[in-house]
Amino acid sequence: MNRNFKFKGLIAGALLCGLIGCGGGEKKESDAGSPFPRSKTLYLAGSQWGDPTTFNPMADVWASTWPVGKGAFNLVYEPLLSFNALDGKFEPCLGSLVSKSGDEIVIDINPEATWSDGQRVSAADVKFIFEIGRRFKDAPTAINAEYFTEIKVEKVQNNGVETERLTFVVEKKVRNNPLIILDHITQTRIVPSHIWEKALADNGNDLSAVQKIPVDGSAVVSGPYKTEAATNEKVVLKRRDDYWGNKALFGGKKPVPEFIIHPIFKSNDAFSIALQKGELDGSQTFIPRIWMKQKDGVKTWFDQAPYFLAGAVPIFVMNTTKAPTNDKNFRRAMAAAINYNDVKELAVSGYSPDIQPGLIMAGIGIEGKYFNADDAKQFGVSYDPERAKKILADAGYKSVYKADGTLDYMTDKKGTKLPTLFIKSPAGWSDWEAIVTIAVKGLRAAGIDAREGFVDASLYWPARGSGDFDILLTKPDNAVLPSTPWSRFFNVMTSSTWRPIGQNMNENYGRYNNPKSKEFNPMVEKLLKEIPTLSDPAKLSEAYRALNKIFMIEQPAIPLAYLPEQFYEFSETRWTGWPTAADPYAPPLLPWVGASTKILWQLQLAK
Amino acid sequence: MKQFLTLFKSPMFVIGFSLFVGTLLLALLGPLVFNITTERVGVQYAPPSGKYWFGCDDLGRDYVSLLIKGLQASLYVGFLAGIIATTLGTLLGIYGGFKGGLVDDIINMVTNLFIVIPSIVIIILISASFSEGRSLTLIAVIIGMTAWTWSARAVRAQSSALKSKDHISLAKMNGANTFAVITLHILPYLASYVFMVFILQVATGILTEAAISMIGLGPLDTVSLGTILNQAKNNGALSDGIWWAFLPATVIITMVVFALYLINTSAEGVFNPRLRK
């Protein structure tokens, strides 16, 4: 029957196509014929999520693409210094640190640092990008200029080589914060002023027009790699063999991978599958149960729990302008009701060590020494549902239950019915959603009427800034910087930028410590202004202790776990030589940022 | 009515019907038989055991409870969406097919408009304006409002074929107005067809809800079979071989939809004598 033949023919044809594809498709073992041979390419993912847009270093941070966009990537453009979160040291990049104090920060520009067109990296380049805020208020690095009054330049002799010495003079009247200047110095990428000043002049001094100039691999850069290609599926970087740092910083060695490719995946699962199959070498996404993939060669910093080195603290921020979250007893009761162990085990797959009360990460890195165990026991609250109920009862709150035993609502000490509190968090981030769900369970078990309030991410950001929430899940810090842990306290407790609900704030979303109210506690502001100027370790310890004590007593926010600043997971199927806790020659970050870029020179092909 | 009773003579119908009633009973009476709880009862992704037949999810919750709650939610969405879609589609389809001419063209245009606007746009837009966000009912209503186009087309084709039939022309000549003709003469003729359309719309509603939840646009405050699958995907259950996270939910959805399709096909066989064999 012709129908039969047609039918069989179609099936056979489809199978044939599959087989051709199988046979003609790429084989992972040989490099033959590939423009980016596997044995010369490093695959890293997790930083770029959307289509590549522009590689223009002057463009707004949210608009540009890895490795030029959001984050302190130093593969193509470089900052003056790199901060090593493991030991707190400033490692040299385009510059090296000479001295720092509360009044000035002195840096020498590396005399061997050159741009790809041969010109030396000079003080003019540094001044261009740091002082641009004085010319254009909306430049991406405009904020830098508010923290120093001037950058003094002088020529000095260093071992017979003429060097430019920069002195950042700390601005004392308003900001007075050398820590933030150090943050900027380690994060701001230096761009060639001779190129971009000309671009500004050619475009009538219009920064917006300059930001729209398309930039490709032929741009003048200083870093070890340059952009080679970009599609809506990947970004490709190619090694620059004339990179100045090969000779100056690495004794003449080149980075081992010739190409770095950042694939753009569309779902979380893709990262873990690619790592398991050895198609991805490094990823910074949250992959649950990573120990199950160790047999496929997927490794992390520690080879057992908590697998990652902590660096950031997700917190619940409470809206302190309305009842009942304006009552610190209520907030402390909430902190006592959440089962942090469940959060650790179920929400973040065990990737956090056990947390302690307060905003200092106990036992972690450089800030661990500021943790005071006695204070924590005396003033802080840990998971203790009975204590939570007692605090609520003492403060006059009653929980009213329905006939079937479930919680209905709460009343305050005057008897007024309290509204349900919603914990706002972006929908679709599975680890965050799990944290909120677990917290809600604990809260309701203790009699606190809270519920999940998941919203689309696009609604979450504006709500966060304007204070439109009861309780909010957020991360005050995203990286370990010179200003950590001060910046975390600042982000949670500062009143210096206080604005009422409805107007935008970039820190202290919960509007804690209203400067105009009677309960205003001036100690908080005093400590926050004082800490960046201190250099005596004893005085610093005292100041942090005092600040943390206020935090624990007032509880404006509830820390939930100690998560890593970036999830550092890599595959040893293709490349070995990664730093781990056993061999910590670089901090636990992928080799594209800060002091971890040196990993590129240490990698070797797996046998 | 008698038409519907003859359905039971077809073995395929009986199988499909019992399967569907079985899942309905599971959804309605399940809580009485099983202990439904959303508390943590085990470790993350605990494998199936004697106590917890389908193991636990990523938050340590018992899957049997989640599946039953999810089934309730999915059936609710399917029925509500099916009712809305069938009602809208049938009314518009009959009216357009019967009247023809300008009215038909306008209804056609409205149908096309609804096809053209992606349902995703409507879902996100509407859920953004509700402070409680996306609830099950909202999703059901939106699915109903975007799925009716198909049944409108199908019913319209039937209706316009009918209008040239003799008894309709007779009614018109007798001076009956449109409304009377539709309700008294066309609708009974189409009753069986509308029934089949309804069955298919319910099935589509269940599948669409699962698809929407997979994109991440599902209900934010309840469990449904789609959100169970979405959670499994987001937590990477697949690549770790944790089959109990997604297989049971898949099987349940497939079974329910399969039962509905069986009912539909057997009904087709019964109502259309030429299909009987």
Added chain:
Amino acid sequence: MLKQYPTLRYILQRGGWYFITFVVAVAINFYLPRLGSNNPVKIIMGNTSQGLSSEAVKEKEEKYLKEFGLVKVKNGNIVRNEDGSPVKASILEQFISYVGMCFKGDLGTSFQKYPKKVLDVIKEAVPWTIALQLPTILFGWIVGNVLGALAAYKRGIFDKVFFPISLLLSSLPFFVFGMLLVYQFAVVWDCFPAMGGYAGDLIPTFSWAFFSSAAYHYVLPFFSIFLIAAGGQAIGMRSMGIYELGTDYIKYAKWLGLKETRIIAYLFRNAMLPQLTGLALSLGTMIGGALITEMIFSYPGLGMAMLTAIQNNDYPMIQGCTLLITVCVLIANFTVDILIGFLDPRVKAGLQIGKGK
């Protein structure tokens, strides 16, 4: 004059209605995203205004509002209210300027992917979506209808086995099927790639290596949609086929002793008409239909771009994508209407009768 050419009049009439639908659809798709209070600039700012002073934030916001055409501008400066806040550009103004730009071929600049142009995003992504959808839909339709007609004609054992299987297949949620395929073939057996449109180390070029790699990556996504689509079509065709087989004219043809192939040709031609409508609908909505498959397989198509655009209220991107969908759906429907007009003799007869009036 037109009355002499009923076919032409039919085409023009249908075309006219489709044109009106097109205009209304474009207007609605323009208006809908702007209904919500979800201001796209606020979304961008909320994500990235860390570390800026409030004045700088306000300036930046206004810069974007002006750039995106969301506020009234006079002589290059923003028109302000008494309290200093910018005056929003009226929706009608925005619409008119948008239409003007479209006629020049400029679909605007995406907000979210600033400064990428909408047309560039679509050009890069649409070929993949079409490559994923078009062959799957067409093959699924052809294979499904052939199998369905076969089942209708032969009945017997083939039908009893084939029918429940295809019914079961079409009950499966296709995305789970895709996930299972990935797991079994890409992870456990590792003979097909798990993700991507082409190999990780290739750039799209016109080379044999690229096309064979794309084909290799195409197999799993193709099968995940194709099998279920074919199953669905087979069911429908089987019902239509059985229905037609029972009609008088087929019985008559059989008694007349016409060749079997002839009879089946008649059968096909008449049973296919409603199936064609279904095909048109599937083809029309194919642009937005592959969203989940693209998510599972990380396929670089338009689906994900559209989803993130809608979530972030990226007006130009939403308008561009919906414009594309509108055009596709309406063209598909229009073509089918015309085709049915030619293929279905009842429609032709209707036209002739109309001529006689």
